[in-house]
Each structure stands twice: as structure tokens, then as C-alpha cells.
Amino acid sequence: MEHGTLEREIHIDAAPDVVFDVVSSPEHVREWWPDEAEYPVEPGGAGRIGFGGSWVQFTVVDAIPPKLFSFRWTHAEGETAAPGNSFLVVFELEPAGTGTRLRMTESGFRERGWDEAKIAAEYADHESGWDHFLPRLPAYATKVGATP
């Protein structure tokens, strides 16, 4: 285990362009993580994500559809996101059969210290469990089905 970086890899039965959209576009990111997401999906795009009324800074590092999406988050407002002041999340997408292999890494824990990492982990618990998400799913599926 690499203790400075968190790594995950999953297979998704959906095409890379679909997965890219889900991991990068603010409309979709709101469905799997924060309550609010406001940022341009372009390299250097600065914005913010919101959890229950409190905002966290969010800056896109790279956006290369449908292969790579990366961002930095948790830097202080007014600061430019850089190593040492934020966590870096990288999504790498590769075609795998008819689906996509999605690899995620998050790094920056060593540089920032564990108190920050714990706070970041707690954001995940806010309105984000399966109990919250599952009841919303049928309505969501209908919504995306109606969109070209």
C-alpha cells in the first residue's frame, strides 16, 4: 500500500465518454458527492463545491475527454491550488471491453496532514450514503433517459 496516495480501480459497464461526463460535469458530480458544484470543466477552471451550505474550493487541473479528469480541492479561498495546499484527485479512464476501467487516485495527505484528511473524509458522510441516494435513483434515471 502506498501510504501517501489513495488508489482505487473499478470497472464500469458504460462507455468512457459517459463515465467521463459523470466524473467531470458539475451536474453529475452533485449526484455522487457534494450538494452543490460550480466550476468550468476546463484546465485551470476554478470554482467550488458545497456541502450543506459550506463551500470548499475546487479547481480543475486537467480535462481530456474521455481519458483524464483531475482536480484539486480544499485549498483556501483566494489561494491558487497547488501541491501542499490541496488534495489532488485524478480520474483515468480506459476502454475495457464495452465498458470502462476507471482508476482514481487521491494524493496530498502527507503534505497536508491527517486532520485535513479526516475533515475531507467527513464530507463524504454528509448526505451521501446509499440510504440517501437509492430512493432518488429511479427519478434520476428517468431524468437522464429523457436527455439526449
Next chain:
Amino acid sequence: MSTAVDDDLWSAIGDPTRRRMLDLLLSEGSGTATSLSEHLPVTRQAVAKHLAVLDRVGLVHAQNAGREKQFRVDEAQLARAVAQLADVGNAWDARLSRIKRIAETIERNK
């Protein structure tokens, strides 16, 4: 524990040589700067410095036995450091499950 201690614990475990040393100490049960340096591409002096870092954050404890200090891993402290990483990992596992579900739902409705 204070933030500073947590940060130190994290930097202690963040170094690849120190992680290798922890692995060796866990598999061997205990070790000295000399015995560890035989398995590592660094000098005994460098190993001694790394052991001092690990000792300071409580990841290893030294016993004076014979000519050289004998080090053992504090498994409770190591478990605590690993658990902190697991908290962050669990958060991402939940997010990735949702990403998968959303993307597959969209794919099916295409």
C-alpha cells in the same frame, strides 16, 4: 492527540524507506539498525536516523539488548495510522459505487 502529532505520524509513515523498515520489523519481529541495513539499499547510519523518526512518533519502540538497540513495531500505533487512511478510502469507495451506478444507468438508458 494534537494535529502536530498526527502530521508527524503521517510523514513518518509516508517515506518509502521507513515503510520498508516497518515491513521488515513486522516480518522479523524485531531488528537493529545493523540488521535492517542488510536488507536495505541505505547505510546503517541512515537506518538509525529513520528509526529515530519512527521512534519519535511511537511507531517503534527500542529495547537495550546487547550492543545495539533492538526495535519492535508498536502495532496499535501502526493500526491507528492505517485506520486514518482507511477512513478516507471508505469515503472514496462509496463515491465510486455511486459513479458506477450513475454511469451504468445512463448507459442503459441511451
